Amino acid sequence: xxxxxxxxGLVSSLTSVTWAHDPSPVERxxxxxxxxxxxxxxxxxxxxNGAHGQFVPGIAVDYFRRVLPRLELGxxxxxxxxxxxxxxxxxxERDRALLVAFVGSYSxxxxxxxxxxxxxxxxxxxxxxxxxxxxxxxxPWQGERFIPLGLFYDLKEGYNAWSVSTGLGVEF
Numbered sequence: 370x371x372x373x374x375x376x377x378g379l380v381s382s383l384t385s386v387t388w389a390h391d392p393s394p395v396e397r398x399x400x401x402x403x404x405x406x407x408x409x410x411x412x413x414x415x416x417x418n419g420a421h422g423q424f425v426p427g428i429a430v431d432y433f434r435r436v437l438p439r440l441e442l443g444x445x446x447x448x449x450x451x452x453x454x455x456x457x458x459x460x461x462e463r464d465r466a467l468l469v470a471f472v473g474s475y476s477x478x479x480x481x482x483x484x485x486x487x488x489x490x491x492x493x494x495x496x497x498x499x500x501x502x503x504x505x506x507x508x509p510w511q512g513e514r515f516i517p518l519g520l521f522y523d524l525k526e527g528y529n530a531w532s533v534s535t536g537l538g539v540e541f
Contacts, residue, residue, distance in 0.1 A: 397540040400433040402517045404536015406447055412528040413453040413463070423453045429534045431517075433474060441474040445488070445501065447532070455528050466492040468523065470501040480507050490525060497526040513540045 406427040413423035427450055433443030447468040455461035470488025477483060484503040490496060503521030510516050519534040 397513060398435040399541050400431075400435065400441065400443070400538060401541075402429075402431045402515075402536050402538030404429045404517060404534050404538075406519075406532050406534035408447075408449065408530050408532035410453065410455075410463075410528065410530045412455050414456050415453060421456075423451070425449050425451045425453065425530075425532075427451075427532070429519075429536060431538075439476040441476075441482075443472055443474060445470045445472055445484075447534075457527065461527060462494045463492055464494065466490050468499060468501075470499065472501060474505070480509075481505075482507070484519075484521070490523075499526075500524045507538065510537075514538065515540070 406429040408425040408427060410423050410425060412421060413425070414421055415423060428448045430446045431443060433441040435441045445468075447470075449463070449466045449468070452462070452464045455463065468488060468490045470486050472484050472486030472488075474482045474484045482505050484501065484505060486501055488499045488501055490499050501521055501523050503519055505517055505519040508516040508518060515538045517534070517536055517538045519532075521532045521534070523530045523532070
């Protein structure tokens with residue numbers, strides 16, 4: 370009996386979501402932004418025996434495709450423009466790492482969105498998977514253009530990092 374009720378509830382939920390979906394095409398489904406990012410890696414040091422905490426400048430390039438009025442799927446790229454070390458038994462060197470994340474973005478309001486998804490950090494010494502969480506505010510500017518303001522937290526192997534970003538974006 371419980372399995373039947375669970376199945377019925379699941380089918381009715383999926384049906385209501387499908388019927389609630391607006392089949393009309395989304396206007397300006399593509400979103401591209403380019404900007405500057407500034408990260409903070411609490412576990413990092415400039416040298417293997419240096420003080421902890423390193424600020425890391427970077428360049429960010431994002432592409433999103435709006436699949437539903439409030440849901441976007443996309444790729445976020447972040448190139449770090451610094452060298453640093455994560456001091457530990459086998460010091461982890463980071464030299465201009467490239468982070469690529471495949472994320473989903475859900476708009477809570479017309480301007481605020483939450484972002485999350487898996488990715489990979491590519492670097493010549495060691496590359497590994499990451500998971501990105503964040504929030505972005507889109508400040509409207511001249512029609513389809515906007516200024517994205519983002520705050521992100523990256524969960525990485527053995528250490529984590531914060532970053533803020535801003536730039537210019539366009540919907541088309």
